[in-house]
Amino acid sequence: MDDLKNIIRDIPDFPKKGIIFKDITTLLSDAKSYQRMIDSIANRYVGQRIDKVVGVEARGFIIGAALAYKLNAGIVLVRKPGKLPAETFKKTYDLEYGTDTLEMHTDAIKKGERILIADDLLATGGTMGAVVDMVNSMGGEIVECCFMAELEFLDGRKKLPAGKVFSLLKF
DSSP states (O other): OHHHHHHSEEEETOSSTTOEEEETHHHHTSHHHHHHHHHHHHHTTTTSOOOEEEEETTHHHHHHHHHHHHTTOEEEEEBSTTOOSSOEEEEEEEETTEEEEEEEETTSSOTTOEEEEEEEEESSSHHHHHHHHHHHHTTOEEEEEEEEEEOGGGOGGGGSOTTOEEEEEEO
């Protein structure tokens, strides 16, 4: 997987000084690398019943939709407030400085459905922790939270269900 890791570009001081941003657009724009990344994650779940893949705005849609297609599952979108047209379930969660809110349609997940939650990157785990709470509140059974990449030094997996986190690439 080092070849996939090496395609991801580091952008220093973005979005603010001291941060080294992992720019995944370089991997996504390379067809063979993108296909390999999706296939590598999807192969982990082949043969398991996945009813829905939950994709988290916005880059999680890129991973989640492709996984849903490969796994013959539905796709559920988690969005920022005001972006979904029907009745929504809201979850407000803490950030380092302030709060944020996510929404999902109230009818998106039915009790007992097996759910794979997908996003591009696991950092501090705050956003994904909120999504996990939403899925649990709606009665979904979380199979796993999967990521293209993880920034291990931020310990984000500690905020997620033990034993239910998979990251293809680790930094």
